[in-house]
Amino acid sequence: MKSKLLGTALLVCMIAFVPGCGGSEEGAPASSQSGANDGNTTEAIVAERNLSPDDVRAALLTYQPSGRIDDYIMFASGGHAGQVFVIGMPSMRLLRSIAVFTPESWQGWGFGVGEDILAQGNIAGKEIRWGDTHHPALSETNGDYDGEWLFINDKAHARIAVIDLRDFETKQIIKNPIAINDHGGAVVTPNTEWVIEGGQYATPLGWDYAPIEEYNDSYRGSVTFWKFDREKGRIDPDRSFAMELPPYWQDIFDAGKLVSDGWVFGNSFNTELATGGIEDGNAPFEAGASQRDADYMHIINLKKAAKVYEAGKFTRVKGFPVISLQTSIDEGLLFFTPEPKSPHGVDVAPKGDYIVISGKLDPHVTIYSFKKMMQAIADKNWTHDQYGVPILDFDAVVEAQVEVGLGPLHTQFDNRGYAYTSLFLDSQVARWTLGGAYSDLHDEPDWSVAAKTSIHYNVGHIAAVGGDTVNPGGKYLVSLNKWSVDRFFTTGPLLPQNFQLLDIGGDGDKMQLLYDMPMGVGEPHYAQIIKADKLKPWKVYPEIGWDPATQSVSPYAVMPGEERIERNGKNVDVYMSVVRSHFNPEHVEVNQGDHVTWHLTNVERALDATHGFAIPAYGINLSLEAGEALTIEFDADLPGTFTFYCSEFCSALHLEMTGYFRVKPTEVAVATE
Amino acid sequence: MNQALKKIVGPRIHPDEWAAHRGRYLLPSVLLVLAAVMLLVSIFLPYWHMQLNAPQYPGGLHVIGYVNHLSGDVHEIDSLNHYIGMRPLDEAAKFEKATAVMMITALSLLVLGAVFIHSKWAALLSVPAILFPIGFLVDLYLWLSYFGNNLDPTAPLSSSIKPFTPPVLGTGKVGQFETVASAQSGLILAAAASLVIIVALWRHRAAYKPLVDKRTEQSSGDDSPPQKSDMTD
Incomplete structure (x- = not known):
C-alpha cells in the first residue's frame, strides 16, 4: 500500500508539476485536490494496475505520445532471421526490418527485388537464402557513428552485407573466399577505412577438404580486412586482404581508436586445439576447448599489415590475398597475450587506451593497457606459442581486473567513466568504474563495481548509446536477453527474445529497468544505438525512376x-x-x-x-x-x-x-x- | 508635332512654374515609377497559394502560383485530382503563364510612359496596370471554375464529387480536403501598385489639369503656336 501511495504521489508530481510535492506520504491524499481533473483517474489507474513508483517512473520515461518521434535509433541484428531490425528508443518500438540475407516478402526482397544482391552471396553456385546476422556496425568518422552506412555479418556463411542508411536497403553482399563461417565482424575502423571480419571455427583456408587428424597443420583461423570505398558505397574486394591465424577459433574483434588507432584486437577460445569427437569417446568440444586456464588475446598491427599487403608479401588462397602466419610473425604484425579462458568480448574503451576482456568462465573482466602492450612489444617481453607467435607477458600488459560476477560477456561504455558488462550466468548487468583517464568522471573508487541490475534472462550482448565509440552518450542501455521465460504471454514453445531497456543516466548505484520489448521476429545478437538526428534518411527516392x-x-x-x-x-x-x-x-x-x-x-x-x-x-x-x-x-x-x-x-x-x-x-x- | 499628338502628350511645364512648384510635378512621376517597379518586382514573387488539408497529409498539400509557373505539391495534387477527373494543374492558363512576364513588363512600361504624358491620357496608359490584380483574380476564377466544372465523367469518383468551383480566396471543401486559398506577396504588391497609381493619377490631375485648362483657354482665344521651345518635361 505504501508503494502504491508513493506511486500516486510521484505520478501526480510528474504530470501536474505540483510545486512542493516533497514525497511525504501525506502528499498522496492531497493530490486528489490538486486541481487536475484526471487526478483521481490517474490515481485510480495506478492503484488498479498495482504500479509501484518505479513502474510509474519507467512508464513516464518511455511512453511516447502519438506522433512524438524517438530520440535514439537502435540497429539490432536478427540472428538466423538473417535481417536487421530498426527500433526507436526509449519507446522500444519496432520501426521496421531491413531484409539482408533472407528473402522478405514485405520488402519484396528475394521476390523480384534485390535478386542480384542476394546472388552475390551464393557460394560456389549454391543459392543461399538465409543468414545468421550477429554484429551490426555503423560507419564511423573519427571514431563516432556518422549515420551513413551499416555493415552486418552472416556467421553461418562468412558473409558481410552493406546497408545504405539513406534508404535502409542492402546494397552489397560479399562472400568471404577463405572462411566458411565468421563471428568477428562486422567491425569498422575509426574512419571506416576497413570492415573487419574474423573467421570463427577453423577450417582449411578456402574450406577445402582435410581430415580432422590434420587439424593442427591444415586447419586455420583468419581475419579479413575489407576495404570500404565510401565514395562508391561498396566494399572493394580488389583492395582487401586477410591474415592467416592459428586454428584457435577466433571469436570477436574490435578496432583500436585514438591512441590505439591502427591496431585490432581479437580473442580466441580454443587454444587447446580440441577436435571434439564425442561419438568416439573423446571430450566434446565444449569440454575440450575449455581445458586451459588461458586463451590468447590477438593483437594485430593493421596499419603495418596493410603496408605488408601493399608490398605484395602475401599468397593467394582461392585468388584472395592472404598474409601467411609466418609473414605475420616475421613482420611483427601479430602478437598474443593470455586472457581468461574461453573469453567473450574484447572491447576497446572510449579513449582507445584500455581493452576489456570478459572471462565468461571467470568472474572477472580483465583490463589491458594499450600503452603497456606497446612497451612489452618494444621490450620483446614475450614467449612463443607452438606456431611461433609472440605471447606478451600477461603481468606486463594487464592494467586491472574487476570481479563483476558470473559469466561476464560483453562490455559497453558511457560518458561518465563507467563500463557495463553483461553477466550471462547471473542474468545481470554490472556497472563498474574505469581508472586512469576516466577516474575523475565518477565518484567511486577506480576499477570497482558500482551497481548491478537483474535482467530477464540470460543476457548476451548489451548496447549503450554510442557505447563502443569515442563519444558514448550514456542515458540508455539495452540488454539483449536470450530467454524471456515468464516475461510475456506464452506463444507456444518458441518464445520471443527479450530486449530490456535500462536507465543508465542516474546516480552511480542506480540502474533502473524501464521496459521489456519482446523480439518475436528473430534472435538478435548485438545492436548499436545512434542519436536519431545523426541519421539523414530520404523521405522518398530523390527522383522518379x-x-x-x-x-x-x-x-x-x-x-x-x-x-x-x-x-x-x-x-x-x-x-x-x-x-x-x-x-x-x-x-x-x-x-x-x-x-x-x-x-x-x-x-x-x-x-x-x-x-x-x-x-x-x-x-x-x-x-x-x-x-x-x-x-x-x-x-x-x-x-x-x-x-x-x-x-x-x-x-x-x-x-x-x-x-x-x-x-x-x-x-x-x-x-x- | 501635330495637334492631336500635342493634345495627348499634354502641355509642358514652364521653367518658372517648374522652379516654383517642383514638388507638385515631381510627386506623380515618382509614384508612377514606384508603381512600375513594384509591378516588375512582383514577377518574382508568389501571387497565390492554396493549401489542401486532409488527415493523411499533416501540414497539408500546397500549390503556389507565380505569374509564370506553379510550384509546391503539384505532382501529388494532380495524382489526387485524377480520381475526380480534374485535369493536371499545369494545363491551366498556359497562355497566361507563357506571356505573363512579357505582359507585366508591358504594363510597367505603359505606366512609365505615363510619366511623360501631361494630359488625361496618362490615366488611360495606367488603366491596364490598375486593373491587372483584378484581372489576375478573374482569370484565376475562370480557370478554377472551368477545371472544377469540367471533370472527366469517367473518372473513378465522378459520381461522388459534384462539379464545383474552389474559392479563389478563402476556404472551401472538396471530398475530405479543406482548401484554403490566399493572396501572396506578389499579388499584394501588384494591388498596392494599383493604389499607388491611383494616388499618382490624382496628384497628376491636380498638377496638370490647370496647365491643360490654361492651354485650352489660350487655343480657343488665340491660334498662335504654344509657348517657345524652352519647355521642360
Whole structure:
C-alpha cells in the first residue's frame, strides 16, 4: 500500500508539476485536490494496475505520445532471421526490418527485388537464402557513428552485407573466399577505412577438404580486412586482404581508436586445439576447448599489415590475398597475450587506451593497457606459442581486473567513466568504474563495481548509446536477453527474445529497468544505438525512376506517357508506370515460353506512397516505394490467366489497382498466328 | 508635332512654374515609377497559394502560383485530382503563364510612359496596370471554375464529387480536403501598385489639369503656336 501511495504521489508530481510535492506520504491524499481533473483517474489507474513508483517512473520515461518521434535509433541484428531490425528508443518500438540475407516478402526482397544482391552471396553456385546476422556496425568518422552506412555479418556463411542508411536497403553482399563461417565482424575502423571480419571455427583456408587428424597443420583461423570505398558505397574486394591465424577459433574483434588507432584486437577460445569427437569417446568440444586456464588475446598491427599487403608479401588462397602466419610473425604484425579462458568480448574503451576482456568462465573482466602492450612489444617481453607467435607477458600488459560476477560477456561504455558488462550466468548487468583517464568522471573508487541490475534472462550482448565509440552518450542501455521465460504471454514453445531497456543516466548505484520489448521476429545478437538526428534518411527516392541498386536514375525508368510493351522475337519488354490507383498498362499478354522483362516505376512523390506488385504463381512480389524503379525478368513458362495487383494498400481505390497477365499456351499461340 | 499628338502628350511645364512648384510635378512621376517597379518586382514573387488539408497529409498539400509557373505539391495534387477527373494543374492558363512576364513588363512600361504624358491620357496608359490584380483574380476564377466544372465523367469518383468551383480566396471543401486559398506577396504588391497609381493619377490631375485648362483657354482665344521651345518635361 505504501508503494502504491508513493506511486500516486510521484505520478501526480510528474504530470501536474505540483510545486512542493516533497514525497511525504501525506502528499498522496492531497493530490486528489490538486486541481487536475484526471487526478483521481490517474490515481485510480495506478492503484488498479498495482504500479509501484518505479513502474510509474519507467512508464513516464518511455511512453511516447502519438506522433512524438524517438530520440535514439537502435540497429539490432536478427540472428538466423538473417535481417536487421530498426527500433526507436526509449519507446522500444519496432520501426521496421531491413531484409539482408533472407528473402522478405514485405520488402519484396528475394521476390523480384534485390535478386542480384542476394546472388552475390551464393557460394560456389549454391543459392543461399538465409543468414545468421550477429554484429551490426555503423560507419564511423573519427571514431563516432556518422549515420551513413551499416555493415552486418552472416556467421553461418562468412558473409558481410552493406546497408545504405539513406534508404535502409542492402546494397552489397560479399562472400568471404577463405572462411566458411565468421563471428568477428562486422567491425569498422575509426574512419571506416576497413570492415573487419574474423573467421570463427577453423577450417582449411578456402574450406577445402582435410581430415580432422590434420587439424593442427591444415586447419586455420583468419581475419579479413575489407576495404570500404565510401565514395562508391561498396566494399572493394580488389583492395582487401586477410591474415592467416592459428586454428584457435577466433571469436570477436574490435578496432583500436585514438591512441590505439591502427591496431585490432581479437580473442580466441580454443587454444587447446580440441577436435571434439564425442561419438568416439573423446571430450566434446565444449569440454575440450575449455581445458586451459588461458586463451590468447590477438593483437594485430593493421596499419603495418596493410603496408605488408601493399608490398605484395602475401599468397593467394582461392585468388584472395592472404598474409601467411609466418609473414605475420616475421613482420611483427601479430602478437598474443593470455586472457581468461574461453573469453567473450574484447572491447576497446572510449579513449582507445584500455581493452576489456570478459572471462565468461571467470568472474572477472580483465583490463589491458594499450600503452603497456606497446612497451612489452618494444621490450620483446614475450614467449612463443607452438606456431611461433609472440605471447606478451600477461603481468606486463594487464592494467586491472574487476570481479563483476558470473559469466561476464560483453562490455559497453558511457560518458561518465563507467563500463557495463553483461553477466550471462547471473542474468545481470554490472556497472563498474574505469581508472586512469576516466577516474575523475565518477565518484567511486577506480576499477570497482558500482551497481548491478537483474535482467530477464540470460543476457548476451548489451548496447549503450554510442557505447563502443569515442563519444558514448550514456542515458540508455539495452540488454539483449536470450530467454524471456515468464516475461510475456506464452506463444507456444518458441518464445520471443527479450530486449530490456535500462536507465543508465542516474546516480552511480542506480540502474533502473524501464521496459521489456519482446523480439518475436528473430534472435538478435548485438545492436548499436545512434542519436536519431545523426541519421539523414530520404523521405522518398530523390527522383522518379530511381534504381536503389545503383542509387541513380534507372535507364529503364518509365515516366508517365512512356508506358509500352515491346516485343522482339520471344523477348517481351513491359514498361509500366505505377501510381494511385492503377498500373499502366493493365493488360499484358505474352506467349508461353516468352522471356519477359518487366520495368516498373512508381511515379509517386508523396511520403509513404508505396505500391506493391504481385503476380501469383510466378513468385513475384515487389515493394515499389515513391520514385522507385525496378526491373524483373522471368520466363513465362506457365500458361494461364494471372491477376497481378497492388499488394500494399495504397488508396481508396487500392482494390481496383489490378490487371491481367495472360500467358497464351503454345498450342493456342500457334493456332492463332 | 501635330495637334492631336500635342493634345495627348499634354502641355509642358514652364521653367518658372517648374522652379516654383517642383514638388507638385515631381510627386506623380515618382509614384508612377514606384508603381512600375513594384509591378516588375512582383514577377518574382508568389501571387497565390492554396493549401489542401486532409488527415493523411499533416501540414497539408500546397500549390503556389507565380505569374509564370506553379510550384509546391503539384505532382501529388494532380495524382489526387485524377480520381475526380480534374485535369493536371499545369494545363491551366498556359497562355497566361507563357506571356505573363512579357505582359507585366508591358504594363510597367505603359505606366512609365505615363510619366511623360501631361494630359488625361496618362490615366488611360495606367488603366491596364490598375486593373491587372483584378484581372489576375478573374482569370484565376475562370480557370478554377472551368477545371472544377469540367471533370472527366469517367473518372473513378465522378459520381461522388459534384462539379464545383474552389474559392479563389478563402476556404472551401472538396471530398475530405479543406482548401484554403490566399493572396501572396506578389499579388499584394501588384494591388498596392494599383493604389499607388491611383494616388499618382490624382496628384497628376491636380498638377496638370490647370496647365491643360490654361492651354485650352489660350487655343480657343488665340491660334498662335504654344509657348517657345524652352519647355521642360
